[in-house]
Amino acid sequence: MNTETxxxxxxxxxxxxxxxxxRRLLVMLHGWTGDENSMWVFxxxxxxxKHWIIAPRAPHAADPQGFSWRPxxxxxxxxxxxxxxxxxxxxLIRLVDEYSASVGVEAEKFxxxxxxxxxxxxxxxxxxxxxxxxxxxxxxxxxxxGLDDYVEKGALGGKRIFVAHGTLDELVPIDRARASMELMxxxxxxxxxxxxxxxxxxxxxxxxALEEYLAD
Numbered sequence: 001m002n003t004e005t006x007x008x009x010x011x012x013x014x015x016x017x018x019x020x021x022x023r024r025l026l027v028m029l030h031g032w033t034g035d036e037n038s039m040w041v042f043x044x045x046x047x048x049x050k051h052w053i054i055a056p057r058a059p060h061a062a063d064p065q066g067f068s069w070r071p072x073x074x075x076x077x078x079x080x081x082x083x084x085x086x087x088x089x090x091x092l093i094r095l096v097d098e099y100s101a102s103v104g105v106e107a108e109k110f111x112x113x114x115x116x117x118x119x120x121x122x123x124x125x126x127x128x129x130x131x132x133x134x135x136x137x138x139x140x141x142x143x144x145x146g147l148d149d150y151v152e153k154g155a156l157g158g159k160r161i162f163v164a165h166g167t168l169d170e171l172v173p174i175d176r177a178r179a180s181m182e183l184m185x186x187x188x189x190x191x192x193x194x195x196x197x198x199x200x201x202x203x204x205x206x207x208x209a210l211e212e213y214l215a216d
Contacts, residue, residue, distance in 0.1 A: 005036060009098055012036055013056040018105075019048040024134070025100055025107040026051040026214070027092070030058065031116030031140075033066030039115065042139075042202060045211050052105045056095060059088060069121050080120050082146030089124045093132065111214065113137030113162075116172060116200065120144045123180075127155045127187065137162045137210055139202050142172050143180035150187065157188030162213040164206035166198035 003016045014036040026046065028039035036057040043053060058067040070084035100107030111134050114122040119141015126133045127150040136159060161184060165177040174195075181191050192213055196203035202210070 003040065008102070009095065011056050011059075011095055013054050014040065015052070015054045016043070016048065017103075018050070018052040023052045023105055024050060025096065025105050025110040026053045027096065027110060027112040028053060028055040029069070029092075029112065029114035029118030029121045030055065030067070031114075031118050032068050033062045033064075034058075034115070034118070035067050039113075039118070042113070042115075042207060042210070047215055050215065051111065052103070054099065056092070059091060069117055079142070080117055080144050082124060082144050085121060085124050085144055086128075089121065089128055092121070092125065093129060096132075108132070109134040111135040111137075113139060113210070113214075114141060115139045115202070116141055123147070123184070126159060126161070126189075127151075130155050130157075130159070133159075135160070135162070135214060137164075137213065138180075139164050139206075139210070140166065140169060140172055140177075140200050141180075142176050143183050147183075151183050152186075154188040156184055159189045160192060160213075161189045162192045162194070162210055164194040164196075164202055164210065166196055166201060166203065168197060168199045171200040 005014045030038035036055050039055045058069045060068045062068040069088040119138040123143050126136050167174050194206035194209045
């Protein structure tokens with residue numbers, strides 16, 4: 001893949017431009033302790049005909065390494081919540097608007113996929129900014145706490161969301177993923193689900209299903 005790493009308005013990110021004029025922005029969000037390079041293992045077969053892809057580095061340092069979508073001082077206090085992820089969600093929307101304007105990419109609606117904590121960020125973006133988000137991919141992720149009001153209001157109404165999870169995942173147990181999907185469906189989403197016998201990772205089968213979802 002022909003990618004570049006740049007600093008843009010205080011963000012470090014890696015991007016791959018689209019190869020045609022008919023293009024939409026795809027944002028890839030890494031998990032806890034990841035960085036702008038972590039998500040590209042999934043993107044090898046993503047269509048350059050359709051997507052201009054960016055993978056930003058999360059704004060907070062994680063312990064012992066890498067980066068996080070929530071501040072370091074709350075890392076040890078349970079799972080990420082809407083409260084701790086909200087500032088990063090707003091910052092991501094601003095990044096999308098500023099970057100897309102700078103390169104001339106259509107981003108009034110954009111696609112977003114995320115792994116683990118990045119998957120939680122995908123759910124936050126979809127709940128808070130449903131008019132901005134088109135396709136959503138939640139990979140080994142979960143629904144953060146604090147989104148009950150958005151669930152009750154049906155914030156994900158009409159959205160087809162891809163979810164992939166491993167039955168052997170010890171970091172985000174499969175029961176938590178299934179409970180998250182029930183809430184996402186209650187919020188109005190239609191789930192395209194891929195489950196495989198793997199740990200905290202994306203299986204080859206689910207990667208192919210993700211590629212098909214994004215290409216559709």
